Amino acid sequence: GAGVSQSPSNKVTEKGKDVELRCDPISGHTALYWYRQSLGQGLEFLIYFQGNSAPDKSGLPSDRFSAERTGGSVSTLTIQRTQQEDSAVYLCASSPPDRSTDTQYFGPGTRLTVL
Amino acid sequence: RKEVEQDPGPFNVPEGATVAFNCTYSNSASQSFFWYRQDCRKEPKLLMSVYSSGNEDGRFTAQLNRASQYISLLIRDSKLSDSATYLCVVNKERSNYKLTFGKGTLLTVNP
Numbered sequence: 001g002a003g004v005s006q007s008p009s010n011k012v013t014e015k016g017k018d019v020e021l022r023c024d025p026i027s028g029h030t031a032l033y034w035y036r037q038s039l040g041q042g043l044e045f046l047i048y049f050q051g052n053s054a055p056d057k058s059g060l061p062s063d064r065f066s067a068e069r070t071g072g073s074v075s076t077l078t079i080q081r082t083q084q085e086d087s088a089v090y091l092c093a094s095s096p097p098d099r100s101t102d103t104q105y106f107g108p109g110t111r112l113t114v115l
Numbered sequence: 116r117k118e119v120e121q122d123p124g125p126f127n128v129p130e131g132a133t134v135a136f137n138c139t140y141s142n143s144a145s146q147s148f149f150w151y152r153q154d155c156r157k158e159p160k161l162l163m164s165v166y167s168s169g170n171e172d173g174r175f176t177a178q179l180n181r182a183s184q185y186i187s188l189l190i191r192d193s194k195l196s197d198s199a200t201y202l203c204v205v206n207k208e209r210s211n212y213k214l215t216f217g218k219g220t221l222l223t224v225n226p
Binding site: 033035040041042043045048056091101104105106108109112 | 119149157158159161164193202213214216217218219225
């Protein structure tokens with residue numbers, strides 16, 4: 001079946017511009033996660049959705065970062081007034097409602113470059 | 116102490132070798148444990164979950180020592196296709212499935 005998809009796959013933007021990154025989770029997956037991975041660094045948790053609500057936003061690095069999820073499906077991560085340190089790969093993952101597993105399925109990521 | 120700590124490597128081994136990776140975690144209340152694999156410029160993919168009793172999947176064996184807060188992954192008879200970064204992953208809280216990733220250990224298997 002279809003996996004997690006993300007768009008765009010690559011995004012180059014100028015410092016100060018806003019960007020929107022999109023994630024389409026696996027159909028039926030109620031949990032959705034955003035992570036980012038900077039060069040040479042591990043994955044950094046950003047935010048977690050259960051359905052349309054976000055019980056854990058603790059990883060968002062600043063108020064320039066926000067995310068929403070509508071219809072319990074697609075999620076958008078928005079970065080306002082981008083800075084060079086925002087350059088990273090932004091990964092989305094989803095997991096099924098069955099609480100017997102913690103497995104997360106990752107999308108291919110969006111590589112963001114801020115010039 | 117970092118939440119999840121791994122030897123970054125790189126590990127360079129010949130085909131057929133046995134290689135072991137170790138990982139330590141700081142939160143004794145951690146609930147579940149995994150090894151993910153990440154190929155260059157690709158997304159992470161679950162390799163295997165790690166259970167207290169230890170578990171094996173083909174050439175891969177994972178072990179968990181809760182008392183020492185230590186996780187290991189053993190790869191036997193390594194293949195060229197095993198070349199990747201291996202991520203140690205811990206779920207601190209069962210309630211929200213928030214995963215904490217180590218930075219990964221880079222493995223290169225040479226012909």
